Amino acid sequence: xxxxxxxxxxxxxxxxxxxxxxxxxxxxxxxxxxxxxxxxxxxxxxxxxxxxxxxxxxxxxxxxxxxxxxxxxxxxxxxxxxxxxxxxxxxxxxxxxxxxxxxxxxxxxxxxxxxxxxxxxxxxxxxxxxxxxxxxxxxxxxxxxxxxxxxxxxxxxxxxxxxxxxxxxxxxxxxxxxxxxxxxxxxxxxxxxxxxxxxxxxxxxxxxxxxxxxxxxxxxxxxxxxxxxxxxxxxxxxxxxxxxxxxxxxxxxxxxxxxxxxxxxxxxxxxxxxxxxxxxxxxxxxxxxxxxxxx
Amino acid sequence: xxxxxxxxxxxxxxxxxxxxxxxxxxxxxxxxxxxxxxxxxxxxxxxxxxxxxxxxxxxxxxxxxxxxxxxxxxxxxxxxxxxxxxxxxxxxxxxxxxxxxxxxxxxxxxxxxxxxxxxxxxxxxxxxxxxxxxxxxxxxxxxxxxxxxxxxxxxxxxxxxxxxxxxxxxxxxxxxxxxxxxxxxxxxxxxxxxxxxxxxxxxxxxxxxxxxxxxxxxxxxxxxxxxxxxxxxxxxxxxxxxxxxxxxxxxxxxxxxxxxxxxxxxxxxxxxxxxxxxxxxxxxxxxxxxxxxxx
Numbered sequence: 001x002x003x004x005x006x007x008x009x010x011x012x013x014x015x016x017x018x019x020x021x022x023x024x025x026x027x028x029x030x031x032x033x034x035x036x037x038x039x040x041x042x043x044x045x046x047x048x049x050x051x052x053x054x055x056x057x058x059x060x061x062x063x064x065x066x067x068x069x070x071x072x073x074x075x076x077x078x079x080x081x082x083x084x085x086x087x088x089x090x091x092x093x094x095x096x097x098x099x100x101x102x103x104x105x106x107x108x109x110x111x112x113x114x115x116x117x118x119x120x121x122x123x124x125x126x127x128x129x130x131x132x133x134x135x136x137x138x139x140x141x142x143x144x145x146x147x148x149x150x151x152x153x154x155x156x157x158x159x160x161x162x163x164x165x166x167x168x169x170x171x172x173x174x175x176x177x178x179x180x181x182x183x184x185x186x187x188x189x190x191x192x193x194x195x196x197x198x199x200x201x202x203x204x205x206x207x208x209x210x211x212x213x214x215x216x217x218x219x220x221x222x223x224x225x226x227x228x229x230x231x232x233x234x235x236x237x238x239x240x241x242x243x244x245x246x247x248x249x250x251x252x253x254x255x256x257x258x259x260x261x262x263x264x265x266x267x268x269x270x271x272x273x274x275x276x277x278x279x280x281x282x283x284x285x286x287x288x289x290x291x292x293x294x295x
Numbered sequence: 296x297x298x299x300x301x302x303x304x305x306x307x308x309x310x311x312x313x314x315x316x317x318x319x320x321x322x323x324x325x326x327x328x329x330x331x332x333x334x335x336x337x338x339x340x341x342x343x344x345x346x347x348x349x350x351x352x353x354x355x356x357x358x359x360x361x362x363x364x365x366x367x368x369x370x371x372x373x374x375x376x377x378x379x380x381x382x383x384x385x386x387x388x389x390x391x392x393x394x395x396x397x398x399x400x401x402x403x404x405x406x407x408x409x410x411x412x413x414x415x416x417x418x419x420x421x422x423x424x425x426x427x428x429x430x431x432x433x434x435x436x437x438x439x440x441x442x443x444x445x446x447x448x449x450x451x452x453x454x455x456x457x458x459x460x461x462x463x464x465x466x467x468x469x470x471x472x473x474x475x476x477x478x479x480x481x482x483x484x485x486x487x488x489x490x491x492x493x494x495x496x497x498x499x500x501x502x503x504x505x506x507x508x509x510x511x512x513x514x515x516x517x518x519x520x521x522x523x524x525x526x527x528x529x530x531x532x533x534x535x536x537x538x539x540x541x542x543x544x545x546x547x548x549x550x551x552x553x554x555x556x557x558x559x560x561x562x563x564x565x566x567x568x569x570x571x572x573x574x575x576x577x578x579x580x581x582x583x584x585x586x587x588x589x590x
Contacts, residue, residue, distance in 0.1 A: 127517050131581075147514055176513075186510050187517070189500055194518035197492060200558050202577035204551040205484055215481050217583050218471075219442055222422050222482070223489035226521050231577030239570045246562050253559055256499045257552065263495050264548055267541050275534045282497035282526030286426075288512050289523060 003030070005167050006096075010036040010068035012061065012083060014048050016129060017100045018074030019138030022053040024171050027140045031170050038064035047135045062090045070167075073099040078240035081110035084121075088114050097121045098164055102187060102237075103245035104151050104180045112153075120160040125149040125183065126173055127191070131232035144172035149187075151180045181248075188248035192241055193256060196249065198231040199238070298325070300462050301391075305331040305363035307356065307378060309343050311424060312395045313369030314433030317348040319466050322435045326465055333359035342430045357385045365462075368394040373535035376405035379416075383409050392416045393459055397482060397532075398540035399446050399475045407448075415455040420444040420478065421468055422486070426527035439467035444482075446475045476543075483543035487536055488551060491544065493526040494533070 009025070009032045011018045018037075025032050037054030038061055039045050048057050058064050065071050065087045073080050080099050091097065097119050101107050104123055115121055128146040130137065148168040152161050165175045178186075205216045205224070216224060242249060259278075266274035304320070304327045306313045313332075320327050332349030333356055334340050343352050353359050360366050360382045368375050375394050386392065392414050396402050399418055410416055423441040425432065443463040447456050460470045473481075500511045500519070511519065537544060554573075561569035 127514055146516065149514075182507070185503075186507060186514060189503060189507070190511050190514045190519040191517035193496070193499075194522050196558060197496070197522070197555070198518075199574050199577035200554045201488070201492070201551060202580040203573055204488075204547065204554050206576055206580060207550060207554075208480075208484060212477070212481060212484070216485050217580075219422060219444075219481060219485045221441070222486035223493075223525050224485040226524060227489050227492070228577065228581045229521055230518050231574075232581035233574075233578075235571045235574040235578065238574050239567055242562050242570055243565060243567070250559055250562060252499065253555065255502060256496060257555060257559075259495045259499050259502075260492070260548065260552060263491060264545055264552075267537050267545060270538060272534055272538070275537055276530045278498055279494045279526075279528075279530040279533050281501055282494035282523065283528075283530065285497035285501060285512075286523045286527035289515055289520065 003166075004033065005163060005170065006032050006069040008032070008034040008036060008068045008070075010038065010064050010071045011054070012038045012064065012071065012073050012087075013075035013079075014039060014044060014053060014135045014138075015074060016133050016137045017126060017142075018072070019048070019051070019053055019135040020128075020140065020142035021072065021074070021171060022048075023138055023140040024143070026053065028170065031167075036064050036068060044135055051135060053135065061087055065090050066092065068092060068095060070096040070098065070163075073097070073101075076237050076240045077101045077103050077107060077244045080107045081114075084111050085114045088116060088119070091116065091119055093118045095119055096160055096164065098124050100124060100126055102191070102241050104183050105247070106244040108151075108153065108180055120156055122150060122152045122156060122161055122164045124164055124168060125151070125187070126168065126171070128173075129233075131230065131234075133234045133237070141172065143168070146173050148173035148175055149183055150175060150177045151183050152177070153180075184245050184248040185252070188245055188252045192245055192249045193252045195230055195233065195238060196242065196253060197256075198227050198229075201227050202231050298461075299328065300458060300465065301327050301364040303327070303329040303331060303363045303365075305333065305359050305366045306349070307333045307359065307366065307368050307382075308370035308374075309334060309339060309348060309430045310369060311428050311432045312421060312437075313367070314343070314346070314348055314430040315435065315437035316367065316369070316466060317343075318433055318435040319438070321348065323465065326462075331359050331363060339430055346430060348430065356382055360385050361387065363387060363390060365391040365393065365458075368392070368396075371532050371535045372396045372398050372402060372539045375402045376409075379406045380409045383411060383414070386411065386414055388413045390414055391455055391459060393419050395419060395421055397486070397536050399478050400542070401539040403446075403448065403475055415451050417445060417447045417451060417456055417459045419459055419463060420446070420482070421463065421466070423468075424528075426525070426529075428529045428532070436467065438463070441468050443468035443470055444478055445470060445472045446478050447472065448475075479540050479543040480547070483540055483547045487540055487544045488547045490525055490528065490533060491537065491548060492551075493522050493524075496522050497526050
């Protein structure tokens with residue numbers, strides 16, 4: 001028998017992530033007794049009803065959260081703190097509040113002043129996604145073998161952290177608990193910077209002369225294509241990530257830009273040693289990735 | 296019956312590309328009557344003999360090219376002009392000289408002064424490869440449905456260009472004939488810049504604190520991994536490409552750096568409009584790629 005994790009779970013914002021959680025819970029019926037789903041967009045709620053992803057589906061946030069043992073905010077990063085503030089007075093005493101945001105520091109700073117003493121806020125960041133969005137884009141195996149990073153503030157009870165960990169393990173994820181700022185720097189490096197570069201290089205290609213633009217598309221298989229796969233992601237989501245993790249992102253972007261400028265200078269100078277060193281470093285990292293079974 | 300393209304073909308530098316050509320020719324025996332293979336490295340020639348990729352396998356360049364109707368230089372870009380110069384006096388009158396270099400202008404400029412009037416030099420750039428190198432890395436289907444870009448100088452006879460085109464079509468490739476400088480800009484954008492960025496971002500990750508480095512590898516699936524796939528490529532080959540296409544590469548890198556700096560400024564300023572515009576542009580390019588059946 002599946003061990004029950006929560007009596008009532010409320011998912012706010014059933015997009016790619018939220019609807020994947022809901023699908024997974026539908027596939028493992030014992031984990032949660034009752035699923036409440038809320039969103040401000042009636043069209044989204046209509047899709048949730050059609051897909052039968054919730055036991056109660058409502059646009060009334062206050063009613064949605066009242067009975068929930070756990071409220072999970074699956075809204076874009078920029079909306080987490082405002083929505084949390086709006087529902088805070090209506091949460092059940094002792095409830096767990098969690099989210100699935102990709103950046104942490106700005107959210108934690110904005111949310112903390114409104115946090116009630118009897119609510120455990122345990123942010124979780126499932127590192128999973130596709131370039132698609134909305135309730136139809138989700139699937140039950142989205143989190144299989146992916147990491148979920150928990151960033152509880154000091155003072156949160158260990159048993160509450162364990163409940164959220166168990167929940168994400170049930171979603172198929174692997175858990176890592178870490179500090180908020182450490183999280184933001186890691187994600188800036190492994191995810192936010194690559195996405196920024198991917199968006200940017202598409203724009204750079206777009207400034208080429210008309211005849212070259214079509215050829216860039218023809219010949220994209222030579223490397224460019226790899227850089228554009230992640231460039232198809234949702235603009236609102238990524239705007240929020242960039243703005244909410246700006247310090248860490250601008251810091252790694254600055255390092256990267258300096259490294260790129262150094263490489264440009266080496267090419268300009270015909271400095272074979274520096275060029276080969278940089279390339280060889282790339283190979284070493286790639287080899288580490290392979291050994292790490294991530295590639 | 297397969298239409299014969301050349302009596303004797305000489306492949307100099309049987310690495311990933313050269314050995315793939317040879318394997319393909321072994322699989323279609325009628326295309327070329329006799330395969331001569333040459334390299335300066337005895338270990339490479341030993342592998343070629345073991346793999347039975349040539350009818351004549353020799354480290355004597357002069358002897359290798361003497362009977363060849365077509366000599367194909369599959370050496371790194373930086374070695375094309377010096378090897379061409381060394382073999383030039385020994386080429387058979389009327390022979391075709393071709394190569395498989397990824398950059399053109401610097402090679403053409405270095406090679407042209409040494410070119411004999413009775414030799415047709417028809418550079419070809421098969422846009423195919425893997426991150427592996429050497430004669431054991433090749434395979435007969437490497438060029439299947441990939442582009443091969445021919446950049447003959449004005450004045451080269453059309454029927455000679457057609458022979459090289461027919462050869463690459465027999466390798467499975469699609470042909471595009473274009474101007475040398477146009478080629479270099481296109482390749483800088485679709486291949487050389489993405490590779491430069493991939494090598495560089497690995498170096499940037501490598502400068503993080505020790506504990507973060509290992510986590511970058513753990514969490515690489517979030518975008519970073521896509522950027523490192525191509526970073527495992529051969530250092531000598533890429534050093535030569537960067538140095539031999541420096542003008543076009545530094546030009547697109549400069550555009551890209553300006554675009555990245557503009558994105559950084561938009562993030563610093565909280566300029567949501569510019570951020571969303573840049574991201575949306577990325578999505579549009581991605582959509583074009585999908586429509587183009589390249590993704």
